[in-house]
Amino acid sequence: xxxxxxxxxxxxxxPLVGAMAGQEAFASGNSKREIERDFFKELGVRTFINAAxxxxxxxxxxxxxxxxxxxxxxxxxxxxxxxxxxxxxERIAELLNCEAxxxxxxxxxxITLGTAGVLTGDDPQKAIRxxxxxxxxxxxxxxxxxxxxxxxxxxxxxxxxxxxxxxxxEMEAAINEKTAMMWFYNNNNPVGKIKxxxxxxxxxxxxxxxxxxxxxxxxxxxxxxxxxxMGFDLVCFSGGKGIxxxxxxxxxxxxxxxxxxALRNTSPNGDTIxxxxxxxxxxxxxxxxxxxxxxxxxxQAEWTLWEQQVKMINDAAASVSGVKPEIHVxxxxxxxxxxxxxxxxxxxxxxxxxxxxxxxxxxxxxxxMGGADSVDITTWMMTPGEERIVSKRIREILQHASV
Amino acid sequence: MERREILKRLTLAPLAGGLLAGTTVESASAAPxxxxxxxFKELGLRTFINAAxxxxxxxxxxxxxxxMEAIQSxxxxxxxxxxxxxxxxxxxAEWCHAEAxxxxxxxxxxLVLGTAGVMTGTDPKKVALLxxxxxxxxxxxxxxxxxHINGYHHAxxxxxxxxxxxxxxxxxEGAINDKTAMMWFLNREAPVGKIQHQQWLDIAKKxxxxxxxxxxxxxxxxxxxxxxxxMGFDLVCISGGKAIxxxxxxxxxxxxxxxxxxxRLNGPPGGGNIxxxxxxxxxxxxxxxxxxxxxxxxxxxxEWKVWEERVSVIHNAIKNIxxxxxxxxxxxxxxxxxxxxxxxxxxxxxxxxxxxxxxxxKGNPSIEVIDxxxxxxxxxxxxxxxxxxxxxxxxRIREELLxxxx
Numbered sequence: 120x121x122x123x124x125x126x127x128x129x130x131x132x133x134p135l136v137g138a139m140a141g142q143e144a145f146a147s148g149n150s151k152r153e154i155e156r157d158f159f160k161e162l163g164v165r166t167f168i169n170a171a172x173x174x175x176x177x178x179x180x181x182x183x184x185x186x187x188x189x190x191x192x193x194x195x196x197x198x199x200x201x202x203x204x205x206x207x208x209e210r211i212a213e214l215l216n217c218e219a220x221x222x223x224x225x226x227x228x229x230i231t232l233g234t235a236g237v238l239t240g241d242d243p244q245k246a247i248r249x250x251x252x253x254x255x256x257x258x259x260x261x262x263x264x265x266x267x268x269x270x271x272x273x274x275x276x277x278x279x280x281x282x283x284x285x286x287x288x289e290m291e292a293a294i295n296e297k298t299a300m301m302w303f304y305n306n307n308n309p310v311g312k313i314k315x316x317x318x319x320x321x322x323x324x325x326x327x328x329x330x331x332x333x334x335x336x337x338x339x340x341x342x343x344x345x346x347x348x349m350g351f352d353l354v355c356f357s358g359g360k361g362i363x364x365x366x367x368x369x370x371x372x373x374x375x376x377x378x379x380x381a382l383r384n385t386s387p388n389g390d391t392i393x394x395x396x397x398x399x400x401x402x403x404x405x406x407x408x409x410x411x412x413x414x415x416x417x418x419q420a421e422w423t424l425w426e427q428q429v430k431m432i433n434d435a436a437a438s439v440s441g442v443k444p445e446i447h448v449x450x451x452x453x454x455x456x457x458x459x460x461x462x463x464x465x466x467x468x469x470x471x472x473x474x475x476x477x478x479x480x481x482x483x484x485x486x487x488m489g490g491a492d493s494v495d496i497t498t499w500m501m502t503p504g505e506e507r508i509v510s511k512r513i514r515e516i517l518q519h520a521s522v
Numbered sequence: 523m524e525r526r527e528i529l530k531r532l533t534l535a536p537l538a539g540g541l542l543a544g545t546t547v548e549s550a551s552a553a554p555x556x557x558x559x560x561x562f563k564e565l566g567l568r569t570f571i572n573a574a575x576x577x578x579x580x581x582x583x584x585x586x587x588x589x590m591e592a593i594q595s596x597x598x599x600x601x602x603x604x605x606x607x608x609x610x611x612x613x614x615a616e617w618c619h620a621e622a623x624x625x626x627x628x629x630x631x632x633l634v635l636g637t638a639g640v641m642t643g644t645d646p647k648k649v650a651l652l653x654x655x656x657x658x659x660x661x662x663x664x665x666x667x668x669x670h671i672n673g674y675h676h677a678x679x680x681x682x683x684x685x686x687x688x689x690x691x692x693x694x695e696g697a698i699n700d701k702t703a704m705m706w707f708l709n710r711e712a713p714v715g716k717i718q719h720q721q722w723l724d725i726a727k728k729x730x731x732x733x734x735x736x737x738x739x740x741x742x743x744x745x746x747x748x749x750x751x752x753m754g755f756d757l758v759c760i761s762g763g764k765a766i767x768x769x770x771x772x773x774x775x776x777x778x779x780x781x782x783x784x785x786r787l788n789g790p791p792g793g794g795n796i797x798x799x800x801x802x803x804x805x806x807x808x809x810x811x812x813x814x815x816x817x818x819x820x821x822x823x824x825e826w827k828v829w830e831e832r833v834s835v836i837h838n839a840i841k842n843i844x845x846x847x848x849x850x851x852x853x854x855x856x857x858x859x860x861x862x863x864x865x866x867x868x869x870x871x872x873x874x875x876x877x878x879x880x881x882x883x884k885g886n887p888s889i890e891v892i893d894x895x896x897x898x899x900x901x902x903x904x905x906x907x908x909x910x911x912x913x914x915x916x917x918r919i920r921e922e923l924l925x926x927x928x
Contacts, residue, residue, distance in 0.1 A: 155591075155595065156591065156592075156595065157595070158592055158595055158596050158808050158811070158812075159596070159599060159601060162606075162609040162610065162613070162811075163609060164601050164602075164605050164606055164609055165601065165602065165605065166599035166600060166601055167599075167600055167601070168600070169600040174791075175603065175790055175791040175793075175801075176602060176603050176604060176791035177600055177602060177603070178600050178601055178602070178603050178606075178803070178804050181597060181598065181599070181600065182597050182805075187593075187594055187597050189561060190590075190593060190594075190805075191590060191594070192559070192560075192561055193561070193562075194584060194585050194590055195584065196562060196569035196570075196584075197569060197570050197571075197572040197580055197581050197584070197890070198562060198567050198568065198569055198570075198580075198581060199567075199568070199579060199580060199581075200578065200579050200580070200581055201579065202567055202568070203565075203567060203581075206565040206566060206567055207565065210565060223799070224627055224771070224799055224800060224801045225790070225798070225799060225801040227790075227793070227798040227799040227801075228798075228799030228800070228801065229799075230799070231799045232799075247676065250653045250679075250680065250682060251653070251679050251682060251684065269793040269794030270793060270794070270798075272650065272793070272794045272795060272796070272798065273798060273799055275653070275654065276652075276653060276680075276796055276799070278653060278654075278682070359803065365803055365805070366801070366803035366804070366805075367627070367771070367801035367802055367803035367806065368801075386578060386628070386630075387577075387578040387579040389630075389673045389674065389676070390673050390676045391676070392680055393799070394628075394630040394676075394677065395626075395627055395628060395630040395631035395633070395634045395635075395677060395680065395797070395799075395800045396627060396631070396799045396800050396801075397578075397627045397628040397630070397631065397770070397771035397772075397800075398771055399581065399763065399769055399770035399771035400581045400770065401769070401770075402771065404561050407561075408561075486600070500600070
């Protein structure tokens with residue numbers, strides 16, 4: 120047994136805040152502590168104002184307070200994981216007006232599990248053989264060349280081959296007895312030659328299941344049911360972005376038989392491609408509550424708030440001579456008011472990279488996005504009021520670099 | 523869809539849900555809930571006393587207060603996911619005497635990411651190729667003892683790798699070739715394998731092949747957390763949501779620095795890789811950090827005593843029932859904790875194990891036990907009972923044994 124003295128000695132190696140909280144914990148046993156432990160400070164992790172958006176590497180979104188309540192609630196009792204998936208799935212399907220639904224470990228997980236379900240149906244013997252031996256299973260997924268993105272790796276994780284096509288004619292010619300599925304990347308609808316409705320129609324004509332990846336495509340809230348209504352057999356969303364569920368969760372919506380098959384390919388079932396894509400009971404209930412909160416909020420009021428925040432930052436940037444900010448709304452993914460800040464390099468001697476870095480290194484730290492020619496900002500992941508700090512810092516940094 | 527319709531749809535929800543939704547709409551913000559919701563009840567879900575053990579299907583273990591505090595506290599700010607992984611990983615590694623560590627989406631995820639890392643190294647081009655290995659020149663074979671094949675090896679094949687089964691040391695050496703990526707060891711099956719840990723490592727080191735050991739459910743004893751790192755395994759995988767009581771969907775991969783760096787490239791937040799679907803959020807990472815710290819600092823000897831007392835409580839409750847015998851059992855490696863095996867003479871107690879399981883499940887409160895191992899006995903795990911539940915479990919089993927007695 121470790122002696123109390125040893126424990127305290129061990130604690131001395133912790134940073135001050137942690138040590139204080141730690142001692143408190145030992146002194147009071149399990150009872151509520153007066154001092155809240157600051158885990159970020161304890162480990163020296165930088166926190167920041169998220170003026171970038173729902174990026175996974177920035178931890179995407181902060182879970183809605185109701186989600187944390189649901190997580191706390193769920194942590195107190197044992198249930199059967201499959202039963203929970205089933206009931207939560209039913210409820211989410213009801214709310215989102217589709218046949219069936221399940222909670223996954225993010226949108227990529229939904230893509231892998233949905234694809235696996237299409238391949239295996241209800242046969243666990245087939246599930247065991249993914250991705251190395253697809254004997255007796257279909258093995259090709261058709262995709263438009265313009266829809267090829269890094270996310271399609273999630274389909275390839277099932278061992279299938281992607282068949283690239285550009286036109287309707289090519290697509291119809293590519294369909295054969297090995298065709299398992301047709302995959303659509305919703306964000307690239309405008310750039311593909313085959314649009315969503317035509318895509319679904321081709322799938323239906325040949326009896327091939329269609330999958331639409333809508334990962335970051337709410338708002339608008341209507342997108343939650345638009346694509347299942349349109350006839351896509353499977354549709355997925357990220358749970359931890361605009362919906363503000365657990366960051367490691369997502370949703371797979373669609374046909375009852377395909378969702379059942381997708382569930383066969385994941386935890387708690389062992390011997391599957393998805394066993395490593397674990398979602399716990401806390402995340403499953405958290406996701407349900409997040410969907411409810413998302414549906415019931417006043418989307419119009421929220422949009423107005425974002426517009427006001429964006430305008431404030433825009434005006435602050437524009438007040439510096441030579442700066443040309445531009446407000447825009449991305450068409451599909453991350454469809455929220457956003458700003459691109461560009462400037463005349465002759466008048467302001469700083470690069471966008473340097474601005475981002477100055478924002479990051481200031482107090483409070485601020486994260487933004489953008490490439491070599493602009494600093495990009497959204498406000499939807501900010502706590503209201505933070506737009507004032509961001510406005511001030513942007514103006515300061517640009518002004519300071521003005522010649 | 524109109525706003526009106528959305529609201530209409532929400533009122534389809536059971537009463538509590540409907541009320542809640544209404545409240546939120548009225549205030550049009552994330553106002554605190556005035557109505558406390560019993561979500562499991564709302565959804566018609568059965569909760570139960572878990573006298574079976576840390577099974578994933580039964581949601582494994584419950585997270586203690588300090589883990590929940592870490593989850594809540596870390597949900598309030600944005601941070602860089604990689605930085606959390608760095609800093610939490612450093613601590614986990616330090617405590618477990620490993621060079622490096624990372625939090626994964628469970629032990630299975632650790633197996634997949636670790637294997638992927640061995641295959642791809644830190645080459646992003648290779649990362650983008652998995653699981654399609656043909657013609658890539660990547661090493662693709664993993665050597666396993668036949669006796670270590672039990673389902674979990676499937677995780678390794680998630681990467682596209684193939685399994686080469688061997689039985690003896692001679693066969694192992696013979697199987698090594700220029701396609702050999704890794705040698706995998708399943709700790710729980712060590713007693714039945716012909717090759718033990720040290721010999722396995724010796725063969726691998728001789729041929730410079732990375733080794734991985736799966737110790738998913740193999741604490742206690744707590745020393746196992748560092749034993750295999752010190753012994754020289756390049757990668758060690760463990761479940762986070764079982765005995766350690768971290769988030770049920772979390773696990774730990776620890777080992778050599780370069781291999782952990784490579785494993786991380788194969789998972790989120792990176793896209794376009796085999797592991798992007800195995801997401802772990804910052805809350806789970808901090809939860810894992812606190813859970814492991816608490817687990818290591820626990821008074822393990824005292825805890826063991828508490829478990830043995832619980833076994834005695836249940837044992838005493840069923841003494842003196844004709845035809846019933848009970849015995850304290852401890853699994854040798856995985857789930858190495860005291861449990862009570864209750865057996866009965868089916869001529870005197872007219873129920874089989876499944877039937878007994880069903881009676882306990884349907885009782886009030888509902889109780890889960892291990893009812894699928896033998897025809898005339900159930901096994902009762904006591905380690906994740908809440909204080910006082912041992913008496914309740916003992917009483918219920920006694921009642922049902924008596925009910926079924928002729």
